[in-house]
Amino acid sequence: xxxxxxxxxxxxxxxxxxxxxxxxxxxxxxxxxxxxxxxxxxxxxxxxxxxxxxxxxxxxxxxxxxxxxxxxxxxxxxxxxxxxxxxxxxxxxxxxxxxxxxxxxxxxxxxxxxxxxxxxxxxxxxxxxxxxxxxxxxxxxxxxxxxxxxxxxxxxxxxxxxxxxxxxxxxxxxxxxxxxxxxxxxxxxxxxxxxxxxxxxxxxxxxxxxxxxxxxxxxxxxxxxxxxxxxxxxxxxxxxxxxxxxxxxxxxxxxxxxxxxxxxxxxxxxxxxxxxxxxxxxxxxxxxxxxxxxxxxxxxxxxxxxxxxxxxxxxxxxxxxxxxxxxxxxxxxxxxxxxxxxxxxxxxxxxxxxxxxxxxxxxxxxxxxxxxxxxxxxxxxxxxxxxxxxxxxxxxxxxxxxxxxxxx
Amino acid sequence: xxxxxxxxxxxxxxxxxxxxxxxxxxxxxxxxxxxxxxxxxxxxxxxxxxxxxxxxxxxxxxxxxxxxxxxxxx
Numbered sequence: 005x006x007x008x009x010x011x012x013x014x015x016x017x018x019x020x021x022x023x024x025x026x027x028x029x030x031x032x033x034x035x036x037x038x039x040x041x042x043x044x045x046x047x048x049x050x051x052x053x054x055x056x057x058x059x060x061x062x063x064x065x066x067x068x069x070x071x072x073x074x075x076x077x078x079x080x081x082x083x084x085x086x087x088x089x090x091x092x093x094x095x096x097x098x099x100x101x102x103x104x105x106x107x108x109x110x111x112x113x114x115x116x117x118x119x120x121x122x123x124x125x126x127x128x129x130x131x132x133x134x135x136x137x138x139x140x141x142x143x144x145x146x147x148x149x150x151x152x153x154x155x156x157x158x159x160x161x162x163x164x165x166x167x168x169x170x171x172x173x174x175x176x177x178x179x180x181x182x183x184x185x186x187x188x189x190x191x192x193x194x195x196x197x198x199x200x201x202x203x204x205x206x207x208x209x210x211x212x213x214x215x216x217x218x219x220x221x222x223x224x225x226x227x228x229x230x231x232x233x234x235x236x237x238x239x240x241x242x243x244x245x246x247x248x249x250x251x252x253x254x255x256x257x258x259x260x261x262x263x264x265x266x267x268x269x270x271x272x273x274x275x276x277x278x279x280x281x282x283x284x285x286x287x288x289x290x291x292x293x294x295x296x297x298x299x300x301x302x303x304x305x306x307x308x309x310x311x312x313x314x315x316x317x318x319x320x321x322x323x324x325x326x327x328x329x330x331x332x333x334x335x336x337x338x339x340x341x342x343x344x345x346x347x348x349x350x351x352x353x354x355x356x357x358x359x360x361x362x363x364x365x366x367x368x369x370x371x372x373x374x375x376x377x378x379x380x381x382x383x384x385x386x387x388x389x390x391x392x393x394x395x396x397x398x399x400x401x402x403x404x405x406x407x408x409x410x411x412x
Numbered sequence: 413x414x415x416x417x418x419x420x421x422x423x424x425x426x427x428x429x430x431x432x433x434x435x436x437x438x439x440x441x442x443x444x445x446x447x448x449x450x451x452x453x454x455x456x457x458x459x460x461x462x463x464x465x466x467x468x469x470x471x472x473x474x475x476x477x478x479x480x481x482x483x484x485x486x
Binding site for chain 1: 421431471
């Protein structure tokens with residue numbers, strides 16, 4: 005019998021959460037500016053796209069372990085955005101926000117249920133930090149807001165909560181970079197994110213992660229999109245975490261709403277990735293796609309899950325592709341399509357396999373070495389990421405060069 | 413017997429409305445909000461139209477709907 009409930013989580017490698025605690029990190033002093041960051045911390049944060057000078061950013065939010073050390077708008081936002089839309093963009097800590105705006109209680113933990121699994125239960129009970137981002141009607145925040153989460157304390161369970169409300173006609177772009185101090189050997193990054201996209205609004209959420217072995221990553225994302233609204237999420241992991249479980253679930257409730265979920269990563273060492281996404285179409289004319297592409301090396305395991313459920317005339321596409329580079333690498337694809345209406349069109353393509361010998365031979369006949377031929381094919385595999393914003397192309401290029409090193 | 417709705421649990425996704433064969437349900441907006449994004453939840457607005465098929469309960473994504481069990485015969 006089909007299991008009920010939102011399919012946001014309940015997948016992925018299990019681990020003993022009791023080995024981690026949310027209160028092992030010391031409290032830190034707030035920063036007056038991102039320029040006050042120490043050189044070492046700055047270096048780690050820059051690997052996930054933090055701009056200390058806030059160039060090309062609307063604002064910044066920085067959480068070190070469990071302390072939110074900086075939240076503020078950039079000079080551009082203060083000079084341009086505030087003069088044009090006074091109070092149009094609100095970014096504050098969720099604990100303060102819920103006291104200021106009691107109506108927020110109707111939105112908090114609405115989409116990601118507390119009792120979904122043990123991670124959501126613990127995240128809800130021990131959540132510290134995070135952000136509340138509220139964009140008011142018609143406010144177009146053209147530059148991205150950067151939200152960075154740094155883990156430095158050993159055996160820390162970093163459990164922030166993020167709530168985003170984009171009112172009708174607004175536009176918001178968030179770049180969320182999560183990284184650890186390499187001196188830390190093991191920790192958990194679990195985060196609950198809930199996004200409400202109003203009519204005709206657009207929210208772009210880019211997640212750039214850089215975690216090493218010993219780290220468990222459990223971001224739980226739930227999204228509700230109203231008529232004509234759009235939600236776009238791109239996930240790129242450039243590290244080698246022990247386990248990742250990411251399964252954003254988007255409910256396209258409005259007429260003509262849209263969602264695109266994309267993930268790109270290189271899985272190596274003994275990593276275990278369980279990545280995908282779900283789109284639930286209840287609004288007529290809604291459309292969306294879930295695209296996951298992984299290069300699987302070493303002794304790692306990748307599971308790709310995609311769910312499309314149509315309750316209204318809609319169009320959805322699902323793509324799960326893995327390229328295996330070693331004999332011990334494992335990849336599994338679970339496409340799941342379900343339509344309750346004859347006027348929906350749901351399609352999928354899933355592929356798991358090694359690089360065709362024929363393709364390598366062809367390129368070698370053109371004068372490339374075996375390694376070079378393999379790199380060219382991998383580059384083509386990861387580059388075919390149509391629709392990716394230009395700002396993320398650099399990250400895909402970085403993945404390509406990392407993969408090339410893995411092949412050599 | 414129309415379904416009962418757990419308003420606290422309902423996320424207002426609209427699945428129940430789409431599967432209801434007799435249009436007995438609708439989405440209602442919560443009033444107390446300063447945001448223009450309103451929280452919606454399911455409401456049985458035509459209880460007499462309910463045919464007791466249970467499809468809304470079966471499809472609900474978050475188990476917010478339930479059908480009352482028939483009372484035991486004396």
